[in-house]
Amino acid sequence: MTDRTDRTGATKATGRIDTVRLGQDGPEIGVQGFGAMGISEFYGATDEAAARDTLDAALEAGVTLIDTADIYGNGANEEFLAPFVAARRDEITLATKFAIERRPDEPSYRGINNDPAYIRKAAEASLRRLGVETIDLYYMHRRDPSVPFEESVGAMAELVKEGKVRYLGLSEVTGPELREAHAVHPIAALQSEWSLFSRDVERSAVAAAAELGVTFVPYSPLGRGFLTGAFADASRDLADGDFRVHQPRFTGENARRNAALLEPVRAIAAAHGATPAQIALAWVQQRSAVHGLTVVPIPGTRKRARLEENAAATRITLTDAELAALEPIAAQVAGDRYPDMRFTSLAREV
Template sequence: MSLPTAVLGSNGPTVGIQGLGCMGMSEFYGPTDTAEALATLDAALDLGVTLFDTADVYGSGHNEELIGPFVRANRDKVVLATKFAIERRADDPAYRGVRNDPAYIRSAVDASLRRLGVDVIDLYYMHRRDPAVPLADSVGAMAELVQAGKVRHLGLSEVTGDELREAYAVHPIAALQSEWSIFSRDVERTAVPAAAELGVAFVPYSPLGRGFLTGSFAAAEELTEGDYRRNHPQFSGANAAENAALVAPIQKIAAGRGATAAQVALAWVQQRAEVHGLTVVPIPGTRKRSRLAENTAAASLRLTAEELAELEPIAGQVAGTRYADMSFTSAGRE
């Protein structure tokens, strides 16, 4: 199969309507098989996936280094997205800071270009927002990267509707990447309407609820030590038990359609494009070819009005926040 395509923003790149999140190939979701991960990259391209998403923070640079050879070998086919802003420290593995100052942005892009081994990044995101730094300064520095030929298009992640408008006034934004799924719909308050208004594409990350919506786990205790999902409030204690019950309608619809829960969850996200009037390109993350084939097949699944109605109330019933510290998200600043 070959995925249908869509354009990111008013003059951005053309991509398959489903991308691939590469984060888990390096870190966060437990042990990984590098050979299988690399084979998944090749298989994704064969299936029509052209948007490959990484970030400098994933594995502290490892993920960019991992996918670099694949990107270079397929440079005319791959739309490469990476991100800056989340700072880590070697002496404190738990530390996560946010840097948006122009000097940091200039150094971050050069470091990413070196690790990836490319001359230009197709889509460069500000991964998280530091409210202490004026957006005009941050986006202005990003715009300079476009003028210098280091970056082709700009993106933002986890910003509010007002922040997106403010940034767009400085330089066109091709894509807004934030969490959006059947379980997590806070972006619909201001971010999604602003993106639709400005013609900015929406790139949902974690459209499968980090695997929770697929039934791959039902509680944090089932995950391996070191899996960062063990720290998410929605997957812990009483919250996990309540939320696991909310997956039932997804599984019911999947069984009735001869599909999987993952495919139903992805189809729901994809159909947000029609509901809200904007381009939507989800980036489910996977490290396995079998999951990749399952995910891309969701592009041909269309949920009925009755099925969408069954799924509509779920997000409002979810127990717990999607992060322990919501200040790093758009919802935390609305």
């Protein structure tokens, strides 16, 4: 990396990334986290030995926020993480999520459950699978607007009182919803998709998080891999069983149009001696300075080399001119984030 690239983000003496505080009074965590979803499902087959080595690489780099959910592999992801967590518990800030239900006899089914009794049941199951007594950060994965926050967040708050959960998080909520939930119990983190391709959270959620001192945790900061520059045609570039073949941005003419949007990303990457993925991650990281809040993206990978590449992106500072060149991209993206956008915060923006 050049001096231009190494201006901020990591402790050079150790090579570890910087730390920030989770929420207003949470633990110090690495400024970049790790999304574990792809280890168990959605992106094709996994080499388990390589995935475990990648987890070790995460802690070596100072990536300490490890993010999973009960839906990932129907609990298999939490079970996979359990030995790693047991061996390194004091080094990890462990996050998991509830609310999305699946049916064994209907693989495509996704239901949203915010019922208080279900929340308690889900938390107990996650604790068992993870082999821990306390979940550090417990997220509501998706919101069911028919269940008042007094009930759902109230039930989550009871878990905090009982010592089963330390901090609470929400995912895919609007700014007004975040404020409403925060009034029931302090929310430490908001997790939603945020990237060069997806910026709808800037409509209301980002400002609310900044106002309340809530850490923003962008998932899919690499646009599910599209921002790496590796894809142009899902039918050609993705393996069978990869869920992205059904994502609007990865299919047909949408994919071809979106691939063309990466030209400024590639040019800036070349100027920094970096990869397009690193530029995309640096852009997300710099949302912290732009919007005045703590930002901890959680890119996922199953390879040590990619983990190290992602962590190195925290050392990149983009210039004002470079940020300006990247600014128009999101407005030109073809296709929605999901085939069904009903369960996203965007569907409830007014």
